[in-house]
Amino acid sequence: MKTYNTIKKIAITAAALAATSLMANISIDGSTTVGPIAKAFAEYYKESNPDVNITISESGSGNGVKSLMNGSCQIATLSRFMKVNEFKSCVEKGVLPVAHTVAYDGLAVIVNPQNKVSALSTKQIADIYTGKITNWKEVGGDDAKIVVISRDTNSGTYETFNELVLKKAPVVHGAEYVGSNGQARSRVNSTKYAVAYVGLGFADSTVKALSVDSVLPTPSTVATGKYPIARPLYMFTNGSPKMGGHVFNFVTLCLTPEGREIISDLGFIPVCK
Amino acid sequence: MNNEHEKSLILGEAGNMGRAVAGWLGRAVLFSITAIPTLAIVFMIIFIAGEALPFFENLKNVKEFFTSTNWAPSSADNPHFGALSIFYGTAMVTIVSCAVAVPLGILVSVCLSEIVSARAARIFKPVIELLAAIPSVVYGFFAIVVFAPLLQNSGGALIGGTIALLGIPLCLVASLCAGESLKGDNATSIKSVSVSAAVFLLLCIPVLLLARDALSLQISSGTNALNASIILAIMALPTIVSISQDALSSVGRDMREGSLALGATKTETIFKVVIPCAKSGIAVAVILGLMRVVGETMVVWMASGNSLKIPEPFYNVLEPVRTMTATIAGEMGEADQSTGSARYHVLFAMSTCLLFLALLMNAAGRYIGGNKSRK
Structure with missing residues (x-):
């Protein structure tokens, strides 16, 4: 029935x-x-x-x-x-x-263009987002506190990042949450020591996309499955x-x-x- | 004959009934229209509290909710609902924005009602009230696009400059007051001037040192408690200014003239007569401004950084915080309504807390306002 x-x-x-x-x-x-x-x-x-x-x-x-x-x-x-x-x-x-x-879509991990760091491993990104790494000097950058920016827990981007990179571990409590990809990008663009993740389409010239596990997020690396954070x-x-x-x-x-x-x-x- | 005349004025039995029914019906309709908003709030309280109940039924949850800072409601296998840092965020943002908005608002309203000409006040007041008409998302946008980068790039200079700009005139006023109080003791004018100068220097040194320390401040993130608080303070200003100015203006001419006639100066009249008379009105204005701050969502969601941590040290307003309203707005979309998960109910628990806070403040406002009318 x-x-x-x-x-x-x-x-x-x-x-x-x-x-x-x-x-x-x-x-x-x-x-x-x-x-x-x-x-x-x-x-x-x-x-x-x-x-x-x-x-x-x-x-x-x-x-x-x-x-x-x-x-x-x-x-x-x-x-x-x-x-x-x-x-x-x-x-x-x-x-x-x-x-x-x-x-x-690849998720690009973005930093400010002035940041010296240009490559991180998936493990390092996970450590930054879970609070094990808190200073840029631990990953080869300046001696400055990392401003961790995450998408809000409502977003699919958060879910994907949480699953693909953090393996469902909770994001560090000091992280800032923003409500959209565009906002994440503009926060990184205006904050020298910030890190965030956005959809590949949002990683433009105002920010610097990091290479992850030494693979840069490009259409071909995502389509061929080489880039690790894609969906x-x-x-x-x-x-x-x-x-x-x-x-x-x-x-x-x-x-x-x-x-x-x-x-x-x-x-x-x-x-x- | 007289009888007949009277009879035409009195309606027949049927007409009488009709009128009674119509009157009763009219009253019933008006009564039910009046009841709609009342019923709306009753139903809202019942619904919100009802949805929060499943969360509060579990005592372990309640203890965690109010005492832990571990907030991870989205975790599938091991959710935590410690909202202490969120309560703290709301409290911090409220206190800081009140620390800005209340003195500023009261000073502005005193100035509008007592000092500037009526014509200038007629121009200023509507302009200030216009602040209330700007949608909060516009404030939020301003906070992110303009204010956050400004705080990051030149926040130290901004804060240091503000401390110096506010602190030095305050020191000056304090030192003049000190000199003035000596005058009353028949001290020579030279002595009072030198005391004034000494007090001024003594107060200025810590202020300038503080300002200098602030200059070297590095703000790592511009979306923080200070950013949200200042924007919220601007949003609460029109409420505070408008209502407390009304309260000040309604203090009778007889009071002012009586005071002036007794030889009080204008300053004394303002501070010792007019403001005390308008005290309860000002208190109501402050409470209404407070409610605006506590209930505001969009601005704090955009400007406060939404981080789930109690700042270290606890008074550090330059760290991001998250408020209750922002949490509800941010988590609602994923909180599964159909399965009635704990994540869904915890948001209603938070709403219930906000609701009771609002009711409490409303009651306080009514109590203080009521005192005035009894006087």
Whole structure:
């Protein structure tokens, strides 16, 4: 009975989804990392489909899942995979999340351009973030306190960093938390002895990206799996989108040559060559 | 005949009823409209406290919540909910911003109501009140983009300069007061002047030494307790200025004139008559300003650095701190509502604490305000 109900709910939501795509309205919510991709896709997509209205919110991966669960968005953008708990809650609410990998993202560990340090090992980064290393001179830099900047625990970037680098160890209590990639970058740019991690697309010339385990974060090192702090980025839809529908076209845009170009332009790595 | 005339004025039985019903209905509608905000707050208290209850049921949790600084609610296998450093952050930011906003706000309001001309006050007051209209995220943006780099690059000079700029005039006032008090004892003017000068020098030396020490201060991170506190102080200013100026202005002309007629100077009138008369109004203004500071979220989330540590030493305002409001805002997105995890309930426990703090301050404000009207 319960399964039947769930199926019914899925059918209803799918019907609702179909109806909304008839009205040509796509709403997207989720990660601030995937946000730029979604925005650029939306701009590109609207050019060829002017009747489509696309709204994009960036409230974090966790909130994206909630929006998908509540039906307030058709596409949830996530910078991490959906958690077991979230998946369970979705299914209980009659939403079946389907993952679409849109790009790969390396997390760049960034420091101020004036910092002498330009390479760290994963172990050293983990030690800095767990508080075992507190001074730059311990890793070959100036004698100055390290200002540790982390993304807030709401973000997929935090989760990825926490999992890939810290192996789920807690971040040192003296660390500062910031609410977005852009803020992390501007804090590092204006703070001489700060260190932070951001999506590769955010590591521009205002900051210096460190090489990790002697591999610099570049599109090719991420795509080939050499760079150790990298992750896939996802768009989740409720059920598989209808073939040829707007949502379908949107989430598969990353496979087209134009989509790949947009992704590379933003500093991410396309899923296929 | 008279009877008939009267009868036309009195409504029939049915009309009477209709009127009564209409009147009753009208009152009922108005009453329920009035009840909406009251019910809203009642439901909010019930809901927030209700969601916090599962957390408080576990006594071990409660002890950890109030006494430990180990805050790791996101950890899957070994979560910790020690919020002491977060309470401390709220307290620190509140105290520092009050230390800035309260003297400043009271001085500004005294100046507006007693010293500058009414015409100037009419220009200044709306401008100060305009500060309250700026969205808090704009303040936060300013704190990050302008104030944080400024503190990092030239924070020492800024703090040292402020100490010198504030300290030297204060020393001057103190030394003049000291000289003045000697005058009353029939001392010669030379003696009083020399005492003034001696006191001035004596007070100036530590102030200048402090300012010099501050000059060499290196601030490693501009988003810290001081940054958030100063921005919050600016945000609390309009409330404090506006309400305490109203209180000062409402002190009667008879009081001032009585005081002046008895031979008091204008300064004496202000400090010994007007301010004491407006005391409770000023206290209410301070409490309302305090509530603005405690409840503010966006600015502290952006400007305070959000670090989970009690600064070392405990009065070091140049270290980042995290407040209760920022914690709730920052953790809510990942706190799993559907599974009702402890991480979700602990945020409501924190909300409950904030709510009670607000109720307490509100009650204190009402109590002090009430004293005034009874007088």
